[in-house]
Amino acid sequence: MIFRKATAMHVANILVIAPYPEMLPELQEVASEFPDASFSFETGDLAHGLASALKMFHLDFDVVISRGGTAQILEDELSIPVVEMGITAPDLVSSFSNLPKNTTCIAAVGFRNVLQNIKPLTSLLPFEVDFYAIDFEDELEEALRDALDNEYDAIVCDTKAFNQARLMGAEAHLLVSGKDSIRAAFSHAVQICELNGALEERTRFLQEMLRSCGIDLVVYTLDGRLVYSGLSERDRSLLDDLKRYIQSGNGHRFVIRRNGRIYTVRLKTTVFEETRLVTLTVSSANAPNPDRFMxxxxxxxxxxxxxxxxxxxxxxxxxxxxxxxxxxxxxxxxxxxxxxxxxxxxxxxxxxxxxxxxxxxxxxxxxxxxxxxxxxxxxxxxxxxxxxxxxxxxxxxxxxxxxxxxxxxxxxxxxxxxxxxxxxxxxxxxxxxxxxxxxxxxxxxxxxxxxxxxxxxPLRTWKTLEGAADKYLQHLAEEKNADAPLLDPGATALLVQNPWKGNLAQFRSVLNWLDMAHDGPSITAHDVLDALERREISGMTGQRAERETESLDLIRPLIEINRDAAAAALAHCHGNKSEAAGILGVSRTTLYKLLEQSQTQDARKQT
Missing domain, CATH: 3.40.50.300 (P-loop containing nucleotide triphosphate hydrolases)
Structure with missing residues (x-):
């Protein structure tokens, strides 16, 4: 299936595929009766007709007009309307005017959609008509042979059957569409263009109304085929997310955060022409700055x-x-x-x-x-x-x-x-x-x-605890581009056996203190005992933490309390921001922001 992109309303642009060259003059003559439409003409039957249509398709046609099997193929392959030129009673009379006298029975061979058009008219004829209808081109030769074997007085054919009969050396008469049939097809095509133009104009109006309310509309079938999208070019990347979500069947409302915007999507299932559709309304807004919400x-x-x-x-x-x-x-x-x-x-x-x-x-x-x-x-x-x-x-x-x-x-x-x-x-x-x-x-x-x-x-149960202190001290040394201190056996034993009630936060605090306070190339058991006593912390709990928070006035805005708590934690950790963030249970980014607020407040007090 080949789709034509949607365009703004314009003068009807119609492609006409003539099944045989001799038909072109009549087509062009009738086209002159429709000055408000633009016609393009090509010649070709079946596959050749399709190839001609595809060759011209870049010109954005609104409707294609053709006949017989060519019209049937075009209708299967194109997404735009295909209007078929039929055969009227006067056309039949004209086509049969050259039949032999005393004709009592004839065969009509051709594509089913052509023969169906003339079947109701045969009751007006003075002879019987047997129909040999085909659906595919490869059935044509067999249908003609059956008709020839039955020795009819004459054989009438559509364009493809007529050409095939001539190749087989058989005499046949061509069914033609006269000016009235052509005129009716052209008039129908123009009406379709006018109706589509009015529908497109109404659709654009509804789109603008929805967008003025901050809403876009997207429609899918239940199996995920896109039926309609009113999303702007900027938001087209959402289509894959929308398709994946409707197929998951999760709820009737969801939110997508993308490129600094938040899209709120509401889902509703409807039925249109016996087809179940999923309609999604999409509204968007700039995503709020997460930093605004502590x-x-x-x-x-x-x-x-x-x-x-x-x-x-x-x-x-x-x-x-x-x-x-x-x-x-x-x-x-x-x-x-x-x-x-x-x-x-x-x-x-x-x-x-x-x-x-x-x-x-x-x-x-x-x-x-x-x-x-x-x-x-x-x-x-x-x-x-x-x-x-x-x-x-x-x-x-x-x-x-x-x-x-x-x-x-x-x-x-x-x-x-x-x-x-x-x-x-x-x-x-x-x-x-x-x-x-x-x-x-x-x-x-x-x-x-x-x-x-x-x-x-807890940390004390980790198998990696033995050797953890060496790894951490080595890390600190690499950050300073220095040599790591050595732990003597007594120091290592104390660190491995310590219960580490404060877990990773306490471990970091103790090791940072040892790295900063040790004197000499090695760390002794005495150094470890001193560090454990000085840095006995467990998430800022206990008497020491209570003493450090006694100065915090809690009857005031929470943002001020948070700011001062950050400053107190940093003082407790002797300026180590990573350690202070760990004690407070926040990221370093959050701690930096709280400290900046503290500095700003101090500057205001000084001025």
Whole structure:
């Protein structure tokens, strides 16, 4: 099937395929009676007629006029209307005027669509007519031989049968279309052009009306064949996503984020002329800047990979400890609940799951549950631009156990209402000593969403812990282009045997202190004991953390509290921004923004 592109309304542009050259003068004479139409003429029968049409097709014809088998082939191959020149009673009288006298029975041989036109008229003739109708060209010779074997008084044929009869040496009479038939076909073609032009004008009007309301229309058949698209050139790349989604059968509303815009798509199934169609209305808006909403960030795969490569977990080759869990996550399409002690690598495991998933070409949305302020929360739950309405992406709800009862219940309800697990990969994390100690909210979310619960082992159980300190110190030395200090056996034993209640965050803090504070080419057991005492942290909990947060006035805007908490964490970590970000449970990017806000506020106070 060959399709012609849609064009603006214009003067009727009509292609006429004459089945034989002798017909051209009459065709051109009748065409002069239609000054408001433009006609082009070609000659050819069957395959030659199709070749002629295709040769001229670049001229954007609105209608093609032909006859007999050629018209039938053109109708099968072209998407534009094909008008067939018929045969009227006067045409039959003219065609039979040269038949022998005393004719009592004749044979009519030709394509079925031609013979069907003349069959009702044969009752007016003074002799009988037997019909030898064919559907394909290779049936023609056999049909003519059957007619010849029956010794009719005469044989009348359409153009193709007439030429074949002459090749076989048989006498035949040609069925011709007179001026009245030609005129009727031309008039019908012009009417089709006028109706199509009016329909195109109405369609353009409806398109403009929809676009003025910010809506485009797309229509598919149930098997994914595109019927109509009102999308602009900029948005045509959405068509593959729309087709994939309707074939998946997931819900009646979804969101696509693409090239800085958010597309909201609503789906409805309708029936038109006994064909079930899927109608999609598409509205779009500029995507909001994620930085406006504290605790909600979007990362692409490159960003995630860089962050993972620079993590303590990766530096000490902790992937070995997380690999079995990552393999389990890859084999399931269900939501995942990661549980374990604070800072034990749940974030890094979520990143690994994302990078190995089918959605890695789409953003990873990280929702820091403990950092969601009122504005961020309202955006997450109520806005149609929220990640909860996106499709084909990965959403990581970090520390979902930090949500108050009212919030985790609202989040669960929104996820179920939008059928989010059917459209995107969901990962939750919750800080607990083991799966049996999961908070009530986390347990209900896992149960209601049928999550696969994976318990992330604490650092002290990792097989890679022995040798981890050497790897991390070597990494720090390479960053400074210096030699790494050596750990004496006593120091190594203390580091391996330490319970690491603060897991990766505490490990990083202690090793950073050892690298900075050691004196000499090696690190001793005494150095390790001192570092463990100084850097005994567990996610900023305990008496020391309480003393450092006593100065924070909590009766004020949450954004100010977050800003000052970032500054306090940085002071606690002696200026190590990576360590401070880890303690706060945020990305380095978020920490930098909070620190910039703090500096801006300090500058305002000074002025």
């Amino acid at each position: 605790g909600i960030e979007h990362f692409n795969a490159d960003d995630v990979q860089i962050d993972l490569d620079h993590s303590v977990m990766h530096i000490i080759q902790g992937e070995q400890a997380l690999a079995p869990l990552a393999d389990t996550a890859q084999r399931t399409g269900q939501p995942i609940m990661l549980v374990g002690e604070p800072r034990c690598g749940k974030t890094q495991l979520a990143q690994i799951i994302y990078l190995s998933s089918e959605f890695k070409d789409r953003p990873l949305v990280r929702v820091e549950c403990r950092l969601l302020n009122e504005k961020s929360w309202n955006y997450l739950i109520d806005s149609y631009h929220s990640p909860l309405y996106e499709a084909d992406c990965t959403i990581f709800f970090h520390e979902v156990d930090q949500l108050e009862d009212e919030r985790w219940k609202a989040l669960l309800a929104a996820i179920k209402e939008t059928r989010l697990p059917e459209r995107s990969k969901l990962i939750f994390s919750s800080d607990h000593a083991d799966a049996a100690d999961v908070s009530r909210g986390s347990a209900i979310i896992a149960e209601q969403l049928r999550c696969i619960t994976l318990t992330v082992p």
